[in-house]
Amino acid sequence: MATLSLPLAFFLPLLTALAVFxxxxxxAPWLPLLGALATVVAVAxxxxxxxxxxxxxxHLGGWQPPLGVExxxxxxxxxxxxxxxxxxxxxxxxxxxxxxxxxxxxxxxWPLWLVQWATLNGTFLSADLFNxxxxxxxxxxxxxxxxxxxxxxxxxxxxxxxxLLALLGSLAYLxxxxxxxxxxxxxxxxxVGELVGADAHTAVAAALITAGLFAKAAVxxxxxxxMPAHSNAPAPASAALSALxxxxxxxxxxxxxxxxxxxxxxxxxxxxxGALGALAVLYGSLQALRQPRLKxxxxxxxxxxxxxxxxxxxxxxxxxxxxxxxxxVAYHALAHGFAKSAAFLAAGNMLYSLGxxxxxxxxxxxxxxxxxxxxxxxxxxxxMALPPSGGFLAKWLLLSGAISGGQWxxxxxxxxxxxxxxxxxxxxxxVAHAAPPAGxxxxxxxxxxxxxxxxxxLLLVLIVYxxxxxxxxxxxxxxxxxxxxxx
Amino acid sequence: xxxxxxxxxxxxxxxxxLGTAVIIFALRDERRRQRTFWNLFGASVKLLLVALxxxxxxxxxSYQVAWEVVPGVTFHLAADPLAxxxxxxxxxxxxVTTVYAVAYLENSAQRARFFGFFSLCVAATFGIALAGxxxxxxxxxxxxxxxxxxxxxxxGHPAALAAGRTYLAYTLGGGMALLAGxxxxxxxxxxxxxxxxxxxxxxxxxxxxxxxxxxxxxxLLGGVAVKAALFPLQAWLPIAMVAPAxxxxxxxxxxxxxxxxxxxxxxxxxxxxxxxxxDLNVTPVLAxxxxxxxLYGSLRALAQVDIxxxxxxxTVSQVSFITLGVAMGGPLALIxxxxxxxxxxxxxxxxxxxxxxxxxxxxxxxxxxxxxxxxRMPLTSVAFTIGALGMIGFPPxxxxxxxxxxGLGALAQELYWVLAVLVASTLLNAAYFLPVLRRxxxxxxxxxxxGAPAWRRGAxxxxxxxxxxxxTALAALLxxxxxxxxxxxxxxxxxxxxQEYPP
Numbered sequence: 007m008a009t010l011s012l013p014l015a016f017f018l019p020l021l022t023a024l025a026v027f028x029x030x031x032x033x034a035p036w037l038p039l040l041g042a043l044a045t046v047v048a049v050a051x052x053x054x055x056x057x058x059x060x061x062x063x064x065h066l067g068g069w070q071p072p073l074g075v076e077x078x079x080x081x082x083x084x085x086x087x088x089x090x091x092x093x094x095x096x097x098x099x100x101x102x103x104x105x106x107x108x109x110x111x112x113x114x115x116w117p118l119w120l121v122q123w124a125t126l127n128g129t130f131l132s133a134d135l136f137n138x139x140x141x142x143x144x145x146x147x148x149x150x151x152x153x154x155x156x157x158x159x160x161x162x163x164x165x166x167x168x169x170l171l172a173l174l175g176s177l178a179y180l181x182x183x184x185x186x187x188x189x190x191x192x193x194x195x196x197x198v199g200e201l202v203g204a205d206a207h208t209a210v211a212a213a214l215i216t217a218g219l220f221a222k223a224a225v226x227x228x229x230x231x232x233m234p235a236h237s238n239a240p241a242p243a244s245a246a247l248s249a250l251x252x253x254x255x256x257x258x259x260x261x262x263x264x265x266x267x268x269x270x271x272x273x274x275x276x277x278x279x280g281a282l283g284a285l286a287v288l289y290g291s292l293q294a295l296r297q298p299r300l301k302x303x304x305x306x307x308x309x310x311x312x313x314x315x316x317x318x319x320x321x322x323x324x325x326x327x328x329x330x331x332x333x334x335v336a337y338h339a340l341a342h343g344f345a346k347s348a349a350f351l352a353a354g355n356m357l358y359s360l361g362x363x364x365x366x367x368x369x370x371x372x373x374x375x376x377x378x379x380x381x382x383x384x385x386x387x388x389x390m391a392l393p394p395s396g397g398f399l400a401k402w403l404l405l406s407g408a409i410s411g412g413q414w415x416x417x418x419x420x421x422x423x424x425x426x427x428x429x430x431x432x433x434x435x436x437v438a439h440a441a442p443p444a445g446x447x448x449x450x451x452x453x454x455x456x457x458x459x460x461x462x463x464l465l466l467v468l469i470v471y472x473x474x475x476x477x478x479x480x481x482x483x484x485x486x487x488x489x490x491x492x493x
Numbered sequence: 494x495x496x497x498x499x500x501x502x503x504x505x506x507x508x509x510x511l512g513t514a515v516i517i518f519a520l521r522d523e524r525r526r527q528r529t530f531w532n533l534f535g536a537s538v539k540l541l542l543v544a545l546x547x548x549x550x551x552x553x554x555s556y557q558v559a560w561e562v563v564p565g566v567t568f569h570l571a572a573d574p575l576a577x578x579x580x581x582x583x584x585x586x587x588x589v590t591t592v593y594a595v596a597y598l599e600n601s602a603q604r605a606r607f608f609g610f611f612s613l614c615v616a617a618t619f620g621i622a623l624a625g626x627x628x629x630x631x632x633x634x635x636x637x638x639x640x641x642x643x644x645x646x647x648x649g650h651p652a653a654l655a656a657g658r659t660y661l662a663y664t665l666g667g668g669m670a671l672l673a674g675x676x677x678x679x680x681x682x683x684x685x686x687x688x689x690x691x692x693x694x695x696x697x698x699x700x701x702x703x704x705x706x707x708x709x710x711x712x713l714l715g716g717v718a719v720k721a722a723l724f725p726l727q728a729w730l731p732i733a734m735v736a737p738a739x740x741x742x743x744x745x746x747x748x749x750x751x752x753x754x755x756x757x758x759x760x761x762x763x764x765x766x767x768x769x770x771x772d773l774n775v776t777p778v779l780a781x782x783x784x785x786x787x788l789y790g791s792l793r794a795l796a797q798v799d800i801x802x803x804x805x806x807x808t809v810s811q812v813s814f815i816t817l818g819v820a821m822g823g824p825l826a827l828i829x830x831x832x833x834x835x836x837x838x839x840x841x842x843x844x845x846x847x848x849x850x851x852x853x854x855x856x857x858x859x860x861x862x863x864x865x866x867x868x869r870m871p872l873t874s875v876a877f878t879i880g881a882l883g884m885i886g887f888p889p890x891x892x893x894x895x896x897x898x899x900g901l902g903a904l905a906q907e908l909y910w911v912l913a914v915l916v917a918s919t920l921l922n923a924a925y926f927l928p929v930l931r932r933x934x935x936x937x938x939x940x941x942x943x944g945a946p947a948w949r950r951g952a953x954x955x956x957x958x959x960x961x962x963x964x965t966a967l968a969a970l971l972x973x974x975x976x977x978x979x980x981x982x983x984x985x986x987x988x989x990x991x992q993e994y995p996p
Contacts (some may be wrong), residue, residue, distance in 0.1 A: 333563070375604065380518065392639050392668075393632040402628075403563055403677065409673075410680040421669050428665050434643070436657060441602075441649030477563045 011051035011066040012077040015127045018045045018315075021458040023120035031116045035102065035193035041259060042098040045123065049091040051247035053483070056084040061487035063133075071134070071194055078195075080487025084447060085336060086130045086257060088190050089343045093249050094123045096466045100351050101242035103456045107358055110155055110240055122148035122246065127256045135183045135266075140220060142179060146172040149251050152243040153235040164234030166251035171231050175221030182214030186187075188225070199266040212267045212291060216259060216279070223255025225287035225316065229309045233293070236308065237301040240352020243300060248308040253339055256315045260335070263319055264489050276320035283316025284419040291426030295433065300353045300363040303430055304346065307389060310423060311342045317416050327411025332492045333454040334403030336484050337477055341388055341470050348467035353377045355455045355463070365433070369440045379438045381467050386431035388470045391424045396473030402478075412416040457465065497580075502549065503570040503623050504558050506580075507543040509535060510616035511585075518609040522602070526836070529595050532608055541585040547577050566684060568632070571575045571625030574989045575763075575831070578982070579622035584834050585968075586842055587615045589961045593846055594739035596957030597853060604624040607647055609916050611743070615638035617950035618748045621755060626686050626834050627675050627713075627764060628754065628823065633719075634671065637752055644740045645733050654737045655665050658791045662730040663719050664749075671716025671756075677709045678764070685761055689992040691766015697818060699769045704776025706765075707773045712759045714779065721753030722809045722818060723901070724786035731805040733791075742842045754815040754834060767822045783890025784914045786813040791921035798859050800848045803925060804841070807884060811837045818899055821911060823992040824901025828986045829895050835982040836891035836903060837885070839969040843880035846962035854954040855942040860929055867910070870953050872935050876966035881926040881967050887920050891972040894983055 018349055022041025033037060055062050061080040065071070078484030079087070097438055101119065105112045118294040132138045146169065154165035154414075189208065190201040202208045224232035232252065236244050263279075297303045315338065321331035355378040357363050388397035401420060408417035473480070485493050513535025517762070520528050536808075544699045548554065551571075556572040572580075594611065598604055617640050620633030638661070646657035667915070678695070680686075681702075685692040699706035713728075722730045734741055744750065756916035761770050770776045790810025814837070818830020851857040851866065867874040883890035896915060903911035953959060976983040 083745070204707075376518075387639055393635045398632075398635075399563055402566070405672065405676045406680060409676050421673060425665065425669060428661065432658070432661055435642075436646065436654050436742045438652055439643060439649055439657070476560055476561075476568070478561050483565065 008056065008257065009062045011048045011055065011062040012049040012062060012079055012131060013066060015045060015052055015078070015464055016052065016124055016131060018061040018124075019120045019127065020124035023117045023124065025452060026120065027117040033111050035146070038120065039096055040103075042121060042123075045127075046091045046095050047366050047468075049087045049127070050077050051349065052101040053084045053088050054149060055079075056081060057483050057488050063382065072105065075137060075195070076133045077131045079131055081484040082257075082261070082336060082488070083130045084483055084486070085340060086467070089122070090126050090130070090342050091344055092469060093245065093347045093466070094126075096347060096462050097242045097246050098353065100354070100459055100462045101240075103459055104242055104358060105240060107239065107456070108434055111286070114151070114401055115155065115240075115243070118148050118152050119243070119246065119459075121250070122152070126250050126254055129258065133195050133197065135186065135195065136193045139176070139180055139183055141253075142258070143176050146222065146252060146296055147249055149247055152237040153191055154249065154475070155240050155478065156238055158238075159383065160234060162232070166237050168235040169229040171221050171228065175218040175228075176248050178214045178217070179218030180220065181222065185211035185214070187249075195261075195265050199268065202266070202269060204269040206269070206293035209270060212262075212270050215262060218256050219259045219262075220282075222251050223312060225256070225259075226282055226309065226313065229286065229290070230247040232309055233302060233482040235303045236305040237299065241301075241350055241357060243349035245352070247348035248350060252308060252312060253315075253343060256312055257339070260318055264492075268461070271319065271323055272357060273320070273323055276323050280317050280416065282318030283313040286310060286316070287419055287423040287469055288312030288426070289432060291423060294430040295426070298365060300356060300365060300368070300434060301350070303365075303434060307349075307427065311338075311389060311486065312426065314316050314338050314404065314420070314423065317408075317419070321407050321411060321413060321416065322492070324413065327413060330403050330407030330410060330491055332488070333477075333484060334405075334407055335402060337480060338400035340480065341400050341473055344466055344470045344473070345388040345395070345397060345474040348381055348463045349389070350471075351459070351463035351466065352382040352385065355459055355484065358459065359453050359455050361453075364436050368437050375455065377464055378455070382462045382469045383435055384437070384471065386435060388467070390427035390431050392428075394471060394474040396470045396477070398416050399474060399477045501558055502542060502546050503556050503572060505538060506546060507570070507616055509542055509666060510612050510619060512635040512712040513539075514609045514612035514616065517605060517612060520605055520672070522605050526606065527605075528608060531637040532591050532595060532612075533588075534614060536584075536591045539619075539692050540584045540588050543580050543619075544674065546572055547581060550577060551576075553635050557625070561719075562628070564599050566628050566679065567626065569625035569629050569686060570623040570684070572622070572623060574992065575758065576623045576833065576983065577990065578835065578985050579751070580619055580768075582751075582838050583615060583622060583747050584619045586743075586838060586965070588748070589964055590739050590743050590842070592957050593742070593849070594737075596955045597739050597849060598739065599955075603647065606633065607642060609956075610643045611739075614644065614743065614748050618639075622750045624759075625654075625683055627678060627760075628684070629692050631671055631675050632760060633653050634720075634752060634756065635750060637666045638668060641740075641744065641749055641935065645736045646742075647740065648735065649738055653735045656732045660729050663726060665727070667716045667719025669716075670712045670719075674709050674712030677705075677712070681705065681709070685764065687763035690994070691755060691762065691764060691769055692764060692933060694766055696769050699773060701772060706769075706885065707775060710760070710765060710770060710775050712772060713764075714757065714775065716755045716771055717756030717760065718730075718782075720749050720944075721757055721812055722786070723753075723782055723813060724749055724789050725814060727790070727809045730809055730822045731802050733825050734801045734805050738845055738852065740799070741805070742845035742849070747838055747842070751838060752836060757816050758819050758831065758834075758940055762827070767819075771822060773954045776822060780817060780908070780911070783813040783817035783820055784911070785912060786810065787817065787918045788921070791918055791925065794925045795921065798861065798862055800858060800863070800929075801845070802853065803860065804844050804848060807844075807922070807925070808841055810922075811841065811884060812894060814899060817900065817911070817914075819904050819910045820897075821902050823902050823906045823907055825905050827990050827993060828898075830897030830903050830982070831986040831989055832898065832983050833892075833895035833985075836895050836969065836972055839965050839972060840880045840883040840892055843876050843962055843965040843969060844884070845879065846958070846965065847877035850962060852952050853958060857942065857980075860932065862942075863932040864936040865933075867934040868938060869942075872953055872959055873962060877933065878930055879966040879970055881930055883973070885922040886928055889970075889973040891969045891976075891982075894973050899990065
């Protein structure tokens, strides 16, 4: 009984999705919110249990592996579940008025989004490679239609590209899993990790799995689908895709390399993956500097920010850097989740109110959208790692790792990434501060933004600043079930 | 209960400004009276809390607020004499500047945003003042950058936006250097609270690894030198003059520039210790740079025709006296540097208030239009004169006390070239301020001031614009005249130096 909240965290959103699909959101508009609240309660219980009693295990239906399905939550899972729950709640609160106001079909949105939430929770809770495959596939199958919801040419094209690349990634992942199963006869993460050796067989499997996940997480150089897909989706979907879905892919990369393939994780291998992350940081930021539209800037910023997560792998092999990097990366994943979703929702308010998000059209905006602009500014400040945000503490930890371990290239990447983030962030904020051009009649928003759409993103971004007060609770939670040497 | 609340006094004072910011952000632009009330209320509460802090400190209480932020790193506010000096300065000048800004921005747009960030800016400055270790200092130092940006670009025209870009490029760049240096220091010696005379762990490390210690010190000082406008990192300051006058006053007298200078004091005195920094050969370089900045700023000020720009270059020059005092070493020079932290603040804020009054009342922006303005606006002009003469170093105004101690310090340290710099800077100060005074008082007034708004022709200027300037001018005068009194800035600086150089 004690660990019932593990399956509930997965099944509650799934059942809500089903109920919404059958009853129709039109007739029961409170249903998605009810399901979301129930999920948040279940996740809160998971977090509490992990914090108090260490990692939690639940066997579905009482069946032991290898026959049954095991759900497993350690500190890292609990943090990701908690972040997903808060972002998910915000998305659920925001999506209703936004989609109605913009004329989207909410009957399509709710089941897709709630299944996606269930799948995300499932990804963070799964402990075996095949279940993870199912989750990954489901993530793609919910994310692509969400990206295509606008139904116009750019979003359909983008969603199609996303779908094809992600399916290709799934195939590569499945191939890798099959190789591992053939070699070890098991699919359970820990058992596979204990059985594999540092041989060519494992290396090929690891390469396939990593490449597949890179495609799903838009890691450089497989990033090209992300910007159009995320920037053309409706704002609440963009928030979920950027803050949660893409990150789930990277979460798996890190989880698999630390739990399944540590035997392969040599200095050289770490550098190879870290270099890709560094390239993503620089490339994403440079692209964000050149985009003419706000949502495109934020989407490219996702590519850059996710790159930091890969810096864990080169640093984790260096004892002096490992713990700092581990904590920094986990904290960065959290801070980025909140800041990025808040940024996308704020951008959604601009789209909602003005009908466009072209940067040069945002001049003189602040009097009408002051809460939204404040939200955007606070979110960007965390992305560029300015204190007192959670993003700052994450960068502090990462930088501490890089400098303690003598890893100068990564230190340079981290600092350069922050400078570039500041450059693209202030490019946006300067426009928002600019006075309207002379002789220009005042910009009147076409549509007044509902209160709830202004306050939800602000509250979301304030979480990042609460995270900036102290990181100790989150880092304490992270220790539960952390790999050896990272506690 | 009361005791527990009182121990958290630094936190309450910080939250006073933060809370004010939140309330003001929430008020809509047209709620002028409410905003003015909250502004003044917040500033007064803040001043009261800081005064309580000083009182408690004098009663022998030690205020420490600390909690762990990440393992091995604490957020730490502590009230030592140096912290209180800066906190008191910022609290007093914030109240004065708020009064001024309310009148100055009476009819401009976006006042909620302006005053909100204005309060955040002071919260950050207070945090810088009371930071008990380098991490906390960095936290607020960076937050200050974020809070001042909307103030610099407040007017929103292309020149303001360009100035904002320059400002960010410099300050964020400096922030990154400071971040790298701080992390490297933490990686090398762990967390060290600020301690007078420098921390022992840092001294050991500097002896064991002088190369690394020098690089880290250079990074740290490079980071704070940007805001302190030390040559060659001073270019952002005159450009940031496009901001409204209260912002310039705040930037130059209290917040940004002083945060940089204060950082120099903290890093040299309380992290490394002057002796260690001197052994690493960093302080001579710092002193030389400060001297260059003093002369360079003064020379550039000579060539300016815009009042605010001349004052800006004067700031570049004057703030470096603080750095110079710290870099010279020895108790006397340090007293001179520390007391100038306050004195320069009082005098420069007076000058900026007056410049703003001239611009607001008569539309005067250029020095050549100041002819005969002394008869039209006598009180403002008296205040301006006190500020200007103080900057030159006329006794008994505050600036004289600073320069006197700096000179004594140079003699004590046998750094005779510093005396030459002091003399040259005094001559240059006179050369760029005296002609202005001559125009104000001696030259005949034109027939009228075309830029003057018609309805203000009768009074000298808005009272809320005038009183702050008179108040700070009087304070600058009294800080000099009553320098020997107890609780004068000089007395307080001596108190700090007694800790830094125990007799």
